[in-house]
Amino acid sequence: MAAPEKKSQPHVCVVGAGISGLRCADVLLQHGFQVTIFEARERIGGRILTQPEGLTPMKHATGGKHPIRDLAIATSTPLHTWNSHQNIYTSSGTLLPKAKAASLSTLLWDIIEEAFEYSEAHGASIPETASLYDFIAEKVIEKIPGDDETAREDRKLVSEMSEMWGAYVGHPVSRQSLKFAWLEECCGGEEMFIETTYESIFEAISKPALDGAVIQLKKRVTKITTPEARNSSKISVTTEEGQKFEFDEVVLTTPLGWLKRNKAAFQPALPERILQGMENISVGILEKVYITFPTAFWTEGLEDNFAGYTNWLSPAYASDTNPHQWPQEIWNLAAFSPENRRPTILFYIYGDCSTYITTLVRGKADAEHYTLLDAFFKPYYSLLPNFEEGKAECKPKAILSTEWQKDELNGNGSYCNFQVGIKDAAGDVKAIREGCPERRLWFAGEHTAPFEELGTAAGAYMSGEAVGTRIAEKYKAI
Ligand SMILES: Cc1cc2nc3c(=O)[nH]c(=O)nc-3n(C[C@H](O)[C@H](O)[C@H](O)COP(=O)(O)OP(=O)(O)OC[C@H]3O[C@@H](n4cnc5c(N)ncnc54)[C@H](O)[C@@H]3O)c2cc1C
CATH class of the missing domain: 3.90.660.10 (Polyamine Oxidase; Chain A, domain 2)
Structure with a gap:
């Protein structure tokens, strides 16, 4: 049987080319989706590449799952x-x-x-x-x-x-x-x-997206218009220059600090529980x-x-x-x-x-x-x-x-944290992580990571992988 035409594959827009977005694109490409990445900067990499000399400390519980440590070993990064x-x-x-x-x-x-x-x-x-x-x-x-x-x-x-x-x-x-x-x-x-730089690890993370996705740099997303229900219409993304693009799904990986400041970018407004989650969690x-x-x-x-x-x-x-x-x-x-x-x-x-x-x-x-x-x-x-x-x-x-x-574009901070006064931090993370699949909108990024890796590079990677897998499962079920 002939392979289906690429055009007929569902088209997913990943907003943001940090670790989470690149990993998400990788998983989606493996499942045969078309992927377009919109990145506001002139380069990919997001927060891991904003460090002089590319140096990033990695913290992990011994023996725990840690994809960045595993990639460091695989790429002989000391x-x-x-x-x-x-x-x-x-x-x-x-x-x-x-x-x-x-x-x-x-x-x-x-x-x-x-x-x-x-x-x-x-x-x-x-x-x-x-x-x-x-x-x-x-x-x-x-x-x-x-x-x-x-x-x-x-x-x-x-x-x-x-x-x-x-x-x-x-x-x-x-x-x-x-x-x-x-x-x-x-x-x-x-x-x-x-001890050296993130270069080899980053090459391994970004290669699948560079090879298989369309990556558009200097494309700052300013508006996301979601359908009322999955079957009513597609989801659209508008960029700073006023260009509007339609997709089957959108994965938003912009930092939590960006989401806090840009709640009005979502039309219609996001569900209240997600908005509360974005408000409640802090950015260090x-x-x-x-x-x-x-x-x-x-x-x-x-x-x-x-x-x-x-x-x-x-x-x-x-x-x-x-x-x-x-x-x-x-x-x-x-x-x-x-x-x-x-x-x-x-x-x-x-x-x-x-x-x-x-x-x-x-x-x-x-x-x-x-x-x-x-x-x-x-x-x-x-x-x-x-x-x-x-x-x-x-x-x-x-x-x-x-x-x-x-x-x-860094969310005016480093990464999420949980301050005195927060009432249901785990619920806040879960609400954002769940996203709005019914409106074709998904969230990934360090602030949506598994609880044991919130705020870290490994967590960002895992969050992108999880959303890519969930989208693939959704299409399998259709
Ligand atoms: C000071 C500091 C120290 C850190 N220390 C550690 C550490 O020791 N260990 C560790 O594991 N992690 C550490 N991290 C955290 C780690 O760097 C992040 O968790 C990880 O890089 C986040 O990846 P991400 O994909 O979630 O987000 P990002 O890398 O921020 O990716 C989001 C992307 O979205 C783009 N974007 C933003 N707005 C828009 C828009 N409107 N339209 C289009 N694109 C947009 C951004 O340019 C960016 O490329 C540190 C981070 C900082 C800042």
């Missing part, structure tokens, strides 16, 4: 597991002894693990107002009892160390819902960094600052090549530049395998600090950008081992910073 050693500078700038830093950090992570379990088991009875920070503060008293100075100091240190949670979700730990802390559990497992604001030196002076002469992770707790010694005492943290890219080592420290900044920094350098020419960021971060990097004022090796060669929160 992964790095950080050493367990970490440096903690107290709020006065003193380095904690190694053993103390390790034991307090272990205690903190044990408490966070408990919080995940507690929130999963007792979510229904946990008040919406409770935060992860409240849980940690209560547990710290239980786990470090006593009224002597050491106990008091240790409790304070653990509470301050808990601020590192902000760099996982993009908002302070006091804003993290305890009721729905379990939805963030993917961040609790083993952490791996890609995480940014990265890469500071590269002529050499990794902080590792010289150290047996263990320095810690992978360093945290400056609530700094009280930089009041000129950081009067709010926003904590600072870095990952040390000089700790990679010898062939991939870079003399770079990578700051993760979030919440008000990230908004302050992105606003500070917005539109500034290179030299001023460098000067402003160097002034802000120097109080921290100048505490690293071997730092000497005036020494050429200790002066940054380059400073790169991201501005995801200023980019509306």
Whole structure:
């Protein structure tokens, strides 16, 4: 029997060429659909390619399903597991002894693990107002009892160390819902960094779509008109230039932050439960600052090549530049395998600090950008081992910073998170994930991922795969 003409195959429009859209296109093509991708940017890749040097940390629970880790292995992309050693500078700038830093950090992570379990088991009875920070503060008293100075100091240190949670979700730990802390559990497992770039992984994800789909760049979708019922008409998509296209199905992968701001793009309006879901879930604001030196002076002469992770707790010694005492943290890219080592420290900044920094350098020419960021971060990097004022090796060669929160195609943020006050976060995700198949409209993207991978690159991939499979099933059933 002759193969059916391509024209007769149902035609699906995927809006957005990030990981979720590309994976969705791949699955649909495998099932014989015609696929057209509309991407607003001049390039494909979405959020994974907005990182300087293409570097993305990957977090996953050991042994869990993780397509990006699997693709990294398949494409021989080197992964790095950080050493367990970490440096903690107290709020006065003193380095904690190694053993103390390790034991307090272990205690903190044990408490966070408990919080995940507690929130999963007792979510229904946990008040919406409770935060992860409240849980940690209560547990710290239980786990470090006593009224002597050491106990008091240790409790304070653990509470301050808990601020590192902000760099996982993009908002302070006091804003993290305890009721729905379990939805963030993917961040609790083993952490791996890609040591080089995302290039090979991305090539593997994008190849099927590049080969088999029509990809139209610079096509910003502004309106989606859905039929009242599947059999009443097709679904149409209008672009910024006013062009209107009809399709059998539309998969929208625009970021949650875009959906929040563009609810009026849907005509007729989306069902109320989906609109509520989009409103209720938050978008984190995480940014990265890469500071590269002529050499990794902080590792010289150290047996263990320095810690992978360093945290400056609530700094009280930089009041000129950081009067709010926003904590600072870095990952040390000089700790990679010898062939991939870079003399770079990578700051993760979030919440008000990230908004302050992105606003500070917005539109500034290179030299001023460098000067402003160097002034802000120097109080921290100048505490690293071997730092000497005036020494050429200790002066940054380059400073790169991201501005995801200023980019509306990124949804003006990093990825979804679940804040204090949210009542039914799991229901919100499910409502968006379900979409409106009866109106030929589907949603994919990190905010619709399986619960164990919400907000991640792996989750985005899985969400695209799931929607592609659901559409194929729908047509099989017709
Ligand atoms: C700061 C930061 C740190 C991160 N850290 C990690 C990490 O450590 N580990 C991890 O696994 N993940 C991390 N992520 C998350 C990961 O990058 C995302 O989850 C993933 O890339 C999202 O893919 P997506 O397909 O859902 O969305 P996107 O990649 O955003 O794709 C959506 C696409 O839609 C396009 N678009 C938007 N609006 C329109 C429109 N109107 N018309 C047409 N096209 C449009 C966009 O240009 C984009 O290409 C991080 C993200 C950020 C920003």
